[in-house]
Amino acid sequence: MIGFIGLGIMGSRMAGRLLAHGHALIVHNRSQEKAEPLLNQGARWAASPKEVAEHADIVFTMLANPKAVETVAIGENGFLDHLAEGSLWVDMSTVDPSFSRRMAQEAGKRKVRFLDAPVAGSKIPAEKGELVFHVGGKAEDLEEVRPLLECMGRAVHHQGEVGSGTAMKIVINLMLAQSMAAFAEAVTLGEALGFDKAHVVDTLLGGATAAPFLRGKRDKIVNGDFEPEFPLEHMQKDLQLVAQTAFEQNVALPLANAGKELYALAKQKGYRGQDFSAIYQFLKDR
Amino acid sequence: MIGFIGLGIMGSRMAGRLLAHGHALIVHNRSQEKAEPLLNQGARWAASPKEVAEHADIVFTMLANPKAVETVAIGENGFLDHLAEGSLWVDMSTVDPSFSRRMAQEAGKRKVRFLDAPVAGSKIPAEKGELVFHVGGKAEDLEEVRPLLECMGRAVHHQGEVGSGTAMKIVINLMLAQSMAAFAEAVTLGEALGFDKAHVVDTLLGGATAAPFLRGKRDKIVNGDFEPEFPLEHMQKDLQLVAQTAFEQNVALPLANAGKELYALAKQKGYRGQDFSAIYQFLKDR
């Protein structure tokens, strides 16, 4: 049986894809409520991470941050001590590379194999199985779970040894966060200069300076409706992972840190649960 | 006859397009040397902006910054006092909207018509006539010069009254500057994490988080050759125009200002004459 821990916006949809492809699933989440739709589709409920481990030989985790991953893995009633030797843990959470390497060590001590396999893509691609996986770890371990990953994603890239999936993911999320914030500032400036919001947005989206994913944020910005696909507080957390990693690797990233604090202010001022494109609204509100 | 003042990387190529389409041109530049290729193609040389005005009824300017425009227009031997009433001045330089409005007033006092018509695109599009014009001013004035603009560009957008061409241009250049800097930081982080430079660059360019124009910067970054298409110091100047305009319009743009200073440091540390994508090299060098 396959274990799946973490049923938020992303995890619930990814687990749903596995179920829909006929895989038997045992699931766990901090609040059981979010598991209900999956249980109705046939998934089995586990009252703790430990209980997941007792019934699964492959465990997927999809959680909000390193601390949450650490808790379910090696905290009280964590799953890692209870997995059978030779089992495989696939962590799809966005964490930092040092953390992935540390989790791989914890797994290794218990003779559990480990892959870091974070995903590019948010709510809609998760629902449609169109995520992109960036995977770190052993090629043979990846081959073993590739069919499962392909239920959830349209592409699977092996980036190298343990930690390299996570490494590529934070590089991508840095681009995502900063492109969004740069776009938000450009639209804000355009409006301040008297342009109609939709006109600036569409002019930028029609040119060569705006990242393609921004087209998916058009309506949110134009309509001022920031229902979360990827919550702002998660993006802010990812920028913190970027900053921590840059410090460890001894590179200066002035713009990334400025972006981190811009999102931090927005988080503090009430936009934390909105989509991260609400960074625009933070800049606009008076 | 058509006057053309400012024959830098962009201006020389744009003037060349007009010549190639059979238009008679009288040109001026601070240093005559840069005019030679155009003179060989049949353009006439003017020893001063004033001399341009004495022979032209349409004057194009393509200069580095507001001060340079002000000097050729209303400085000593400037052209504006010498243009016939009813002439048309088309300023294609990247300046700030307040400045465009002020130049329109100066022109108006002398019964000269004015369009601000800055361009999106750099060296190669300038050469191929594939620039995009964003034009502010009266529609009938624009219609009069549209055929000329279409010698130089593939699209001409009327953005509204005087200053609105410039307004849209600095919005676009803000996106350009910040996307470039965000990309440079992301690649820097990727390399610090052990990835091959070309692999990170191509992964990002293959995804949805990188602005399309960045594909044109790929080889510069991968090969470390930053021959200028758009010099870094000009981009830094444009960010200063953005910051000045944001102050005037009373909007905060924290990320834009962080970008401005990142380019300012790079400019100070020796990268000023290189392509603005050399912001990557500044971040990498130790």
Added chain:
Amino acid sequence: MIGFIGLGIMGSRMAGRLLAHGHALIVHNRSQEKAEPLLNQGARWAASPKEVAEHADIVFTMLANPKAVETVAIGENGFLDHLAEGSLWVDMSTVDPSFSRRMAQEAGKRKVRFLDAPVAGSKIPAEKGELVFHVGGKAEDLEEVRPLLECMGRAVHHQGEVGSGTAMKIVINLMLAQSMAAFAEAVTLGEALGFDKAHVVDTLLGGATAAPFLRGKRDKIVNGDFEPEFPLEHMQKDLQLVAQTAFEQNVALPLANAGKELYALAKQKGYRGQDFSAIYQFLKDR
């Protein structure tokens, strides 16, 4: 007679000092209301800057920003065209050095002498005549007005030629703005870590890392009462002058620009009219 234009928080108190020392004053302000206390003390009212010029041979200006100075000096009914040759204009406003030099030129064209004489100090020192003047311009002009400056200040420093008073002033205000913001962030961090606000504030003020002027901000922060001595929006304007000047002088000031935008956000979010120490409150509020 002495002319005095600009009767805000600072100007009204400085003019009051001159009156109290027995000098005859003709005053003007955008709104007459603020002049009433001075008129009651014997000052004469002028309906326009022009009218000030018609009765004074020395004119002091104390205004909010370069634009305001330009308007009263050379705008409609400005004073400069109406001052007698040989008169002296002393601009005590905080502006940028380029602007001071330009005003000196405008004065010079009309054979009016010019000093830039901005002040360090805010409301209380203005009231007590304890300001510090930093003066740019000719030594003999300064000697002529020194007795008047000494009615308003406790020290008068001749910094050099025209513009150098202003230059030193913006250097000082940069320190002021940034020390305040750094202190605000440190207190914010301390409170977030569980310390009592007054304890962090007093610990920092008792050590060697906090600028002396911060002692005067203690009660504002501890009591959360930000009645303006020096309004936040003026400080934000001064940082803009710093940024503009740094661009002109070709130096990068990353921290100054980050500070500028921090104050800009606070200004936008409702703290513009409060004392600039309210940057603390902006950081704290949720």
Added chain:
Amino acid sequence: MIGFIGLGIMGSRMAGRLLAHGHALIVHNRSQEKAEPLLNQGARWAASPKEVAEHADIVFTMLANPKAVETVAIGENGFLDHLAEGSLWVDMSTVDPSFSRRMAQEAGKRKVRFLDAPVAGSKIPAEKGELVFHVGGKAEDLEEVRPLLECMGRAVHHQGEVGSGTAMKIVINLMLAQSMAAFAEAVTLGEALGFDKAHVVDTLLGGATAAPFLRGKRDKIVNGDFEPEFPLEHMQKDLQLVAQTAFEQNVALPLANAGKELYALAKQKGYRGQDFSAIYQFLKDR
């Protein structure tokens, strides 16, 4: 016997103070070379942290960062497993509060008592015994070592429970780092505006906007000699601890993060081993 681990710029001088006051010391450092002067004064050498623990019932640590502390405490041959129950560990390193609390837990598991007791002050105060201690932990434990701390410092402040010494220390270092950087930018601006360096420095130091500790940096800046009292890379590390802590405590500190990256750039560009006041030189160099 008293154990002392970490004999860098600070630790060597602090240990020297204890020796000079007649205390028996067993010392350890990564490189033995730095211990020689102390050994000549009568200190005993320990080949490992473990060996320190075998002879001491009080252990002081004074190390560069959390990782170094963790290594000597609970890494291979770490001291913590070898200290007798009831011993006392006093960590004087600058770390983050979360880390101090974690170390207290590690100590507690082994029935070892723990104080976090970081110091304000750098090389000269360390030599003269004029440091200021900010201590977190139990009052009775502090009383026990107070006489020892008073050999090294002129003041000892009990800030509260475990972690609160460290908490106050990073608040203070944030002020230190930011005041230094603000001063460096102000001097840079002043020089760019034509003032003599010493004149700007002394004007600022004579006013109310500069933190008192900056007087101790005057000669370094004026003479351009940045022999380290507190190395720039350590300050950059402390700002990283501030940023990490601010994230954990959910407060935005935009200026602190901008400062962090300014120091990070300077560190990267060759100023890492110089005094942190060399941030001035980084800003000036072209």
